[in-house]
Amino acid sequence: MTRKIWVFDTTLRDGEQVPGAKLNLYEKLEVANQLKKLGVDIIEAGFPSSSAGDFNAVKEIARKVGKVDDVIITGLARAVKADIDAVYHSVKYAEHPLIHIVLGTSDIHVEKKFGKSKSEIMNIGVDAVKYAKTLLPDVQYSTEDASRSDFEYLWSTIEAVVKAGATIINIPDTVGYAEPEEFGELIFKINDRLKNVNDRVLLSVHCHNDLGMATANTLAAIKNGADKVECTINGIGERAGNAALEEVVMAVNTRRTLYQAFTNINTKEITNTSRLVSSLMGLDVQVNKAITGENAFAHSSGIHQDGLLKSRDAYEIMNPVEVGLDDMELVLTARSGRHAVKNALGKMGLRQLTDPQFEEIFEAFLKLADAKKEIYQHDLYVIAENYFAKHHPYDQDRTQHSRHFYELIDLQVISNFHFPSASVKIKQNEQIFQSSAVGSGPIEALYAAITEIADFDIKLIEYKITSVSRGKDALGKVSIQAEHKGETYSAKATDTDIMKASALAYIHAINLIVVDRLLQVK
Known part of the structure; x- marks a missing residue:
């Protein structure tokens, strides 16, 4: 029998504790609305007593996002009256408000952090829960550093706060010290006792990633009876971060028969959601990160590409469409095999190539791939066109494509505080076009000048510039949306000049739109 796992998202509280990831009120509201759209059960909107700004943000999220039946809004409080009051007065505007109290239970916290006896700390926790219950019916109690706590004291605390009225008990692996087998055993023992005390109380876990086991520990907890999981988008959070929501959810989805559980996550x-949080917080997602990394569903190995083209389940355990992507990506590089290149040529309409024709085109592909690293569809068009121009110079249908593509000839960018501007020269259809534009910054000016030449209504979705090759080269990454179709096109380029890398990436993306148009004509 499958059971529901409640998903508690703490991106706006624990996630925002990442240095430099501070959000303003409007950004927090945008993230909260997206979390509601994602389908999380509980949003921890902040730490209201920490500042007036955080209090107001939690209050606005409660008022504007929490006015629905399907999402609970909470904020964090220490086990002191002022903190509990701050949470209550900020979350009370939600349809379903929750007070979340945290207090340490490990010897390290009790003796070194608080300098009190265990009985004193337990009484403080019980009194905090009793007071919170006079304000709201739903109270979560977190036993901070539970994974390093003496079990019998931990259990005594849990039993006492449940009798005081706590409706959710949260077991944090606060410093990421636990490992899956022992954490699973801990949850099993607590669950067994808790259900005998009050089977309506939810058992929750909150795992940190200091040893890289946050997701594994969370999944071990689900196997052993946890009802609720606390996560963040992209696994962001204090120090090495938290259990990543997308990893936990997709593990439960993909291995449903193993976990015998489900979530309400869309x-x-x-x-x-991943892209919004990454963009607003300025925190890049590592390219090889599970589920939300740029390469999570990209395949460049010829062996993998061949297997995928024969049967997707050979190397794909999840359909990328399930997480909101269009499809898997077969990246054409020098490691790509013949099957992948033949598949890409087939999508361009070149399905009737003889073996000698294909081998010559493939040889040219490898030569360019060694030089360019990644080959785009418009590059493949030019390779094929050069072949037909050489062997069939009068076949107009096969030798007139490259004139449609845009090629950067030159650029000049002026960056200053008052009047950033850019000028570009671009070749298309054997003609040289020139354009100049201004913008709020040099990149906006550069892209405005290029867009003026390109015959498309384009919206910039994402732009990144990073250092590669020990800092010598800049890697520009761009995602654009063609307004007439609503589809997103992504490309990248490297160069020692940051502006040139940015311009080339943008033009590569535009050329992907050109390819789409050419394929539609065919």
């Missing part, structure tokens, strides 16, 4: 919103 998985098709995972990618949108």
Whole structure:
């Protein structure tokens, strides 16, 4: 029998504790609305007593996002009256408000952090819960550093706060010290006792990633009876971060028969949520990160590409559409095999190539791939066109494509505080076009000048510039949306000049739109 796992998202509280990841009120509201769209059960909107700004943000989220039946809004409080009051007065505007209290239970916290006896700390926790219950019916109690606590004291605390009225008990692995087998055993023992005390109380876990086991510990907890999981988008959070929501949810989805559980998460919103949080917080997602990394569903190995083209389940355990992506990506590089290149040529309409024709094109592909690293569809068009121009110079249908593509000839960018501007020269259809533009910054000016030449209504979705090759080269990454179709096109380029890398990436993305148009004509 499958059971529901409640998903508690703490991106706006624990996630925002990442240095430099501070959000303003409007950004917090945007993230909260997206979390509601994602389908999380509980949003921890902040730490209201920490500042007036955080209090107001939690209050606005409660008022504007929490006015629905399907999402609970909470904030964090220490086990002191002022903190509990701050949470209550900020979350009370929600349809379903919750007070979340945290207090340490490990010897390290009790003796070294608080300098009190265990009985004193337990009494403080019980009194805090009793007071919170006079304000709201739902109270969560977190036993901070539970994984390093003496079990019998931990259990005594849990039993006492449940009798005081706590409706959710949260077991944090606060410093990421636990490992899956022992954490699973801990949850099993607590669950066994808790259900005998009050089977309506939810058992929750909150795992940190200091040893890289936050997701594994969370999944071990689910196997052993946890009803609720606390996560963040992209696994962000204090120090090494928290259990990643997308990883936990997709593990439960993909291995449903193993976990005998489900969540209410709308998985098709995972990618949108990940990108929004990454963009607003300025925290890049590592390219090889599970589920939301740029390469999570990209395949460049010829062996993998061949297997995928024969049967997707050979190397794919999840359909990328499930998490909100269009499809898997077969990246064409020098490691790509013949099957992948032949598949890409087939999508361009070149399905009737003889073996000698294909081998010559493939040889040219490898030569360019060694030089360029990644080959785009418009590059493949040019390779094929050069072949037909050489062997069939009068076949107009096969030798007139490259004139449609845009090629950067030159650029000049002026960056200053008052009037950033850019000028570009671009070749298309054997003609040289020139354009100049201004913007609020040099990149906006550069892209405005390029867009003026390109015959498309384009919206910039994402732009990144990073250092590669020991800092010598800049890698520009761009995602654009063609307004007439609503589809997103992504590309990248490297160069020692940051502006040139940015311009080339943008033009590569535009050329992907050109390819789409050419394929539609065919």
